[in-house]
Amino acid sequence: MSALLHTPVDEIPQIRETLKKTFRSGKARPLEWRRQQLYQVARMARENEEAFMTAMGKDLGKPRMETWLGEIAGLIERTLKTAEALEEWAKPEHPEVADWQKPWRPTLYKTPKGVVLIIAPWNYPMILSLQPLIGAISAGCPAVVKPSEIAPAYAQLLAELMPKYLDPEAYRVVNGGVMETTKLLELQWDHIFYTGNGRVGRIIAAAAAKHLTPVTLELGGKSPVIIDGECDIKIAAKRLLYGKCTNAGQICVCPDYVLIPEQKQDELVAALKEHCASFFPEGPLNSESFGRIVNGQHYARLMDMLRRTKGTIVLGGKSDGKLAVEPTVIKDVGEGDSLLEEEIFGPLLPIVPVKDLNEAINYVNSKDHPLVIYAFTEKQEVKDRLIAETMSGNLVFNDTFQQLAVNEIPFGGIGESGYGYQIMKYSYDGFTHLRSSIDVPYDYEPHFALRYPPYSEEKRKT
Numbered sequence: 496m497s498a499l500l501h502t503p504v505d506e507i508p509q510i511r512e513t514l515k516k517t518f519r520s521g522k523a524r525p526l527e528w529r530r531q532q533l534y535q536v537a538r539m540a541r542e543n544e545e546a547f548m549t550a551m552g553k554d555l556g557k558p559r560m561e562t563w564l565g566e567i568a569g570l571i572e573r574t575l576k577t578a579e580a581l582e583e584w585a586k587p588e589h590p591e592v593a594d595w596q597k598p599w600r601p602t603l604y605k606t607p608k609g610v611v612l613i614i615a616p617w618n619y620p621m622i623l624s625l626q627p628l629i630g631a632i633s634a635g636c637p638a639v640v641k642p643s644e645i646a647p648a649y650a651q652l653l654a655e656l657m658p659k660y661l662d663p664e665a666y667r668v669v670n671g672g673v674m675e676t677t678k679l680l681e682l683q684w685d686h687i688f689y690t691g692n693g694r695v696g697r698i699i700a701a702a703a704a705k706h707l708t709p710v711t712l713e714l715g716g717k718s719p720v721i722i723d724g725e726c727d728i729k730i731a732a733k734r735l736l737y738g739k740c741t742n743a744g745q746i747c748v749c750p751d752y753v754l755i756p757e758q759k760q761d762e763l764v765a766a767l768k769e770h771c772a773s774f775f776p777e778g779p780l781n782s783e784s785f786g787r788i789v790n791g792q793h794y795a796r797l798m799d800m801l802r803r804t805k806g807t808i809v810l811g812g813k814s815d816g817k818l819a820v821e822p823t824v825i826k827d828v829g830e831g832d833s834l835l836e837e838e839i840f841g842p843l844l845p846i847v848p849v850k851d852l853n854e855a856i857n858y859v860n861s862k863d864h865p866l867v868i869y870a871f872t873e874k875q876e877v878k879d880r881l882i883a884e885t886m887s888g889n890l891v892f893n894d895t896f897q898q899l900a901v902n903e904i905p906f907g908g909i910g911e912s913g914y915g916y917q918i919m920k921y922s923y924d925g926f927t928h929l930r931s932s933i934d935v936p937y938d939y940e941p942h943f944a945l946r947y948p949p950y951s952e953e954k955r956k957t
């Protein structure tokens with residue numbers, strides 16, 4: 496596979512022009528055409544499974560099983576289900592209205608917003624670039640996809656495959672880094688869908704504001720795990736470790752840190768050690784089932800966090816000197832620690848001992864709204880308190896990561912973790928304008944006598 500070829504910056508305005516022309520022509524609008532393009536996305540993923548797995552193996556050292564489960568299988572399933580559901584989603588809606596307005600036939604038409612820009616990150620390069628694309632296609636919007644330059648093998652493969660499967664007059668890949676994205680952002684789009692970190696999220700939102708372009712921001716942050724001391728700690732530890740080890744912790748919804756009653760901390764550590772040994776009997780650094788950190792910069796960032804922690808490393812802590820870092824558990828981590836400063840985005844798991852649930856809730860509420868709050872508890876009163884007293888994009892009880900396996904619930908952040916929603920119908924909705932309409936019959940004229948000037952007290956009293 497060749498190195499990443501950047502799209503020449505001076506070609507970018509022309510690419511957008513082509514897509515604008517296609518949108519104006521109405522070509523991307525018929526449902527039958529959208530469905531056919533969606534089937535082509537599924538075909539592209541299925542027929543090139545091997546090439547995609549190899550590319551993401553190269554970019555991230557992703558285990559093949561993780562690529563298959565987390566990137567390819569889910570994408571194919573969602574693409575086909577979207578194609579099936581399209582007819583239903585796209586139907587005009589007729590809301591219930593007051594009897595006197597019924598003759599006006601109030602209707603919501605589902606109109607494509609226009610030409611959209613999708614900017615994707617490197618950690619799940621395929622699903623995070625193509626899932627929004629499915630949304631754009633289903634909504635009837637031509638789209639530019641800008642994959643992350645930090646996953647260059649995937650980005651290059653996508654640029655080679657997409658024109659073979661999808662209509663290049665409607666769907667294009669632009670490859671490159673800051674320079675190319677900056678050029679894209681100078682242009683006017685009808686929606687921008689960005690997935691990545693909050694620093695760049697602000698750049699995107701500011702650029703979009705110049706054109707009044709609506710934006711979806713799928714960001715990250717520190718997603719806490721609250722463990723109720725009376726839950727089954729062994730099962731909690733297993734599900735937690737699974738969430739921390741998948742993609743070597745480089746997931747936006749990765750459990751970032753744990754809050755647990757102090758007297759239960761050691762029991763949790765023991766269970767994590769046991770599960771780590773059973774997940775990776777040959778040791779994580781020798782295991783085909785454990786990925787690595789994406790590049791030297793992120794690796795150095797993680798090792799620096801670990802070096803500066805005041806907590807005690809009780810599991811892992813080693814790296815292979817290249818890019819793999821063992822699943823590492825650090826106990827007795829307190830406020831102000833290096834591991835609590837920013838999103839970890841790697842296989843390091845700090846445990847913060849707390850007195851009780853109140854302290855855990857207060858701690859979470861003193862921070863930015865996270866993308867997810869995970870809680871391990873079987874007590875309804877604890878669940879009720881977390882529902883009522885905390886804020887987050889998702890709230891997940893007794894597992895990690897699996898909220899993303901449910902196609903029918905929206906995924907999206909709040910506050911620092913972003914805004915807007917995606918997945919299936921929610922992706923469709925994000926790229927769709929609800930164009931409300933009424934059609935007032937001419938024979939309604941006698942009912943309007945009151946509204947026309949000249950106004951008078953007599954009229955008001957009728």
Ligand code: NAD
Nearest residue numbers: 615616617642643672673676691692695713714715716747
């Ligand atoms: P990244 O570095 O690949 O950046 C994302 C995109 O932004 C890339 O396409 C990149 O080219 C572009 N970009 C980078 N700098 C830019 C600039 N100055 N101007 C314009 N564009 C620029 O990925 P990342 O941000 O490191 O991704 C990891 C972050 O994304 C984490 O915070 C993670 O939590 C978050 N994330 C969120 C979700 C979600 O769905 N909420 C999913 C995955 C990752």
